Amino acid sequence: MKHIEGYLRVSLFLSEMGKLSGVFSLRHFLVLSLALNVALISRVVYEGENWREEQIRALMADASEKSAHVSMSSSPPPPSPSTPSSMAVTSTEIKDDGERVINLDHGDPTMYERFWQQMGDITTIVISGWQSMSYFSDVKNLCWFLEPEFAKQIIRLHKIVGNAVTDNYYIVVGTGSTQLFQAALYALSPPNASEPMSVVSAAPFYSSYPSVTDFLKSGLYKWAGDANNFNKDGPYIELVTSPNNPDGSIRQPVVNRSGENLVHDFAYYWPQYTPISSPADHDLMLFTVSKATGHAGMRLGWALVKDKEVAKKMTSFIELNTIGVSKDSQQRAAKILQVISDSYEPVGNPKESGPFFHFSHSMMEERWKALRSAVKQSGLFSLPEFPSSFCNFLGQAFGSQPAFAWLKCEGGIEDCGNFLKKHKILTRNGKHFGASPKYVRVSMLDRDESFNLFTKRLSSLHLSQSKDHEEESP
Ligand SMILES: Cc1ncc(COP(=O)(O)O)c(C=O)c1O
Numbered sequence: 001m002k003h004i005e006g007y008l009r010v011s012l013f014l015s016e017m018g019k020l021s022g023v024f025s026l027r028h029f030l031v032l033s034l035a036l037n038v039a040l041i042s043r044v045v046y047e048g049e050n051w052r053e054e055q056i057r058a059l060m061a062d063a064s065e066k067s068a069h070v071s072m073s074s075s076p077p078p079p080s081p082s083t084p085s086s087m088a089v090t091s092t093e094i095k096d097d098g099e100r101v102i103n104l105d106h107g108d109p110t111m112y113e114r115f116w117q118q119m120g121d122i123t124t125i126v127i128s129g130w131q132s133m134s135y136f137s138d139v140k141n142l143c144w145f146l147e148p149e150f151a152k153q154i155i156r157l158h159k160i161v162g163n164a165v166t167d168n169y170y171i172v173v174g175t176g177s178t179q180l181f182q183a184a185l186y187a188l189s190p191p192n193a194s195e196p197m198s199v200v201s202a203a204p205f206y207s208s209y210p211s212v213t214d215f216l217k218s219g220l221y222k223w224a225g226d227a228n229n230f231n232k233d234g235p236y237i238e239l240v241t242s243p244n245n246p247d248g249s250i251r252q253p254v255v256n257r258s259g260e261n262l263v264h265d266f267a268y269y270w271p272q273y274t275p276i277s278s279p280a281d282h283d284l285m286l287f288t289v290s291k292a293t294g295h296a297g298m299r300l301g302w303a304l305v306k307d308k309e310v311a312k313k314m315t316s317f318i319e320l321n322t323i324g325v326s327k328d329s330q331q332r333a334a335k336i337l338q339v340i341s342d343s344y345e346p347v348g349n350p351k352e353s354g355p356f357f358h359f360s361h362s363m364m365e366e367r368w369k370a371l372r373s374a375v376k377q378s379g380l381f382s383l384p385e386f387p388s389s390f391c392n393f394l395g396q397a398f399g400s401q402p403a404f405a406w407l408k409c410e411g412g413i414e415d416c417g418n419f420l421k422k423h424k425i426l427t428r429n430g431k432h433f434g435a436s437p438k439y440v441r442v443s444m445l446d447r448d449e450s451f452n453l454f455t456k457r458l459s460s461l462h463l464s465q466s467k468d469h470e471e472e473s474p
Helices: 001-019 026-067 110-118 148-161 176-188 209-215 308-322 328-343 356-378 416-422 449-461 465-470
Strands: 171-174 197-201 221-226 238-239 260-265 285-287 300-305 388-392 398-401 402-410 439-443
Touching: 110 356, 110 449, 148 171, 148 328, 171 176, 171 308, 176 197, 176 209, 176 238, 176 260, 176 285, 176 300, 176 308, 197 209, 209 221, 260 402, 285 328, 300 308, 300 328, 328 356, 416 439
Parallel strands: 197 221, 197 238, 238 260, 260 285
Antiparallel strands: 171 300, 285 300, 388 398, 402 439
């Protein structure tokens, strides 16, 4: 608002000056106008940056003040201004009697609720009873059930963040990237092959890949395990997840043989998790709102596909599977993406929207610091280290701060999942990811209450507890 007022004042001044045109030449006005515009633009940029820092500080302060309150229910309700505080205690006095079950098995991104709640009504959309009724969104588009506004906002966000090339790509929308993953397997497998196409991924791999691949016992494709051990001739599909779920590593294909078909799963290639080094431009790339903005319940993902025939086959799969994808969800997602992009573009009004990636990046940074400190205090665990690299989007260097912690139990504990379960911390055992049970995957995306309680409990686990555990489970 201040900028607009300033601009009006400048325009008024120039028009007044125009009346003196007899005294000044046109060149004088142009030079003066240029100088004023440069001054105005630098002020807008300066104030925008300042605003971002202030806003993040305010949001973080609010978040930590609220996280200082621990709800004692096992499944805390979403934070809301009207949540009664009678059941709460302050963080300095968190009393962990060790009885509450902390469930960090799923990567449910409820951590982001607080941010979107702070944004108030800016992301609210109203869909009337008569809207979104047709099956069709855009009959001229190869993916006819893709809402044009959602497509527009996907392209806009990728351009702003710089994490993927979108020119000359087809966009296919899916009910979560889970549906798109299956559509990709269908589209990349030859229909008349004598045996199913092998599907591989380097261990530790995302635990859903084997089960989703083999769920329907398809004759087209079959899970073939760890890509590092794959040595069969002929075509294959390799799933490259980067940053990787569960261990956060940055990945490249490992098989590298003729007949390769790559699916790049970029669920976590966003600046809150990892530095954005360059726009990805692979043949088939999967993204999801679940981990980008935290809206897992919308069940929306998108694929960027280079090859037209592959995009057509993926569209056919979704056509036969669910006859398209919810229009209501796409409209809601379009709004969410638009609000994020608006907050990063000079034309946006930053007072009403928010710097989502700055906020979520800071939050993940805080959480990783807290986790590393708890691990150090305990002495029973270890975590992967991540090299620092430059993020073109945030304009700073940092090491990955993944959505999951790949935690290893030291001190002779053979089954880390069981050990933590004994202390009422639920995680996902390493064996689900094709790895050793000495590892577990821990979600870093839960609400503050769970996360804070988790780090508190973890820091209190010491060698004596590990010995008790080993004695009890021969
Ligand atoms: C690597 C990876 N891909 C895909 C998904 C699924 O995403 P969606 O919720 O869009 O189905 C997840 C969810 O945890 C994931 O970790």
